[in-house]
Amino acid sequence: xxxxxxxxxxxxxxxxxxxxxxxxxxxxxxxxxxxxxxxxxxxxxxxxxxxxxxxxxxxxxxxxxxxxxxxxxxxxxxxxxxxxxxxxxxxxxxxxxxxxxxxxxxxxxxxxxxxxxxxxxxxx
Numbered sequence: 001x002x003x004x005x006x007x008x009x010x011x012x013x014x015x016x017x018x019x020x021x022x023x024x025x026x027x028x029x030x031x032x033x034x035x036x037x038x039x040x041x042x043x044x045x046x047x048x049x050x051x052x053x054x055x056x057x058x059x060x061x062x063x064x065x066x067x068x069x070x071x072x073x074x075x076x077x078x079x080x081x082x083x084x085x086x087x088x089x090x091x092x093x094x095x096x097x098x099x100x101x102x103x104x105x106x107x108x109x110x111x112x113x114x115x116x117x118x119x120x121x122x123x124x
Contacts, residue, residue, distance in 0.1 A: 001082065001104065001105045001106070002105075002106060002108070002111050002113055003105045003106070003107050003108075004107075004108075004109065005020070005024060005100070005107035005108060005109065006020065006109035007020060007023045007024070007029065007030040008020065008030050008109075009030055009031070011109075013109035013110060015049070016030075016034075017097050017098045017099065017108075018037070018049065018054045018091075018098045019033045019034050019037065020100070020107075020108070020109065021091045021098045021099055021100040021107075022036075022037070022054070022057070022058070022091070022100075023100075024100035024102065024107045025063075025089050025090070025091055025100050025102070025123065026061060034048070036057065037049075037053060037054055037057055040053050040054070040056060040057045040060075041053045044056065054098075055121070058091060058121045059121075062123055062124055063091065063121035063122060063123050063124065064121065064122050064124050065119060065120070065121050066119060066120055066121075066122060067118075067119045068081075068117055068118060068119055068120065070118075075116070076116060076117055077113060077114050077115060077116060077117060078092050078094070078099055078101070078106055078112055078113045078114070078115050078117050079106070079113035079114065080117070081101060081106075081117045081120065082101055082104045082105065082106055082113075083104070085101070085104070086103065086104035087103055087104070088101075088102075088103065088122060088123065089101075089102050089103075089122070089123035090102070090120045090121060090122050090123070091120060091121045092106070092117050092119075092120045093117070093118055093119050093120060093121075094112075094115045094116055094117060094118055095116075095118060097112060097115055099112055099115075101120075
């Protein structure tokens with residue numbers, strides 16, 4: 001189920017999806033998540049929006065990355081993921097977007113449920 005969620009202080013919703021997802025799954029402010037990702041990027045000599053940077057940050061915070069089956073890469077959606085994984089804390093990723101999923105609900109600033117899900121990070 002979609003739950004509207006936008007912790008961005010200026011209610012912007014373009015280019016900060018990873019920051020927004022991290023705020024939800026780690027229960028932190030947008031500013032704190034942004035700074036933490038910047039620090040992680042600084043340590044890795046890469047941009048905070050880099051998949052490697054935020055992936056490393058999630059792993060450091062107890063998440064494990066998993067790949068979804070690609071038997072139908074275009075037809076398995078974020079909404080499908082929420083139905084298959086009704087319990088737990090996740091960051092679900094498409095090729096260009098990331099969204100927080102908690103106990104079967106996806107939290108985003110827009111209805112991204114029809115986007116194709118490719119991989120996810122699960123809180124262990």
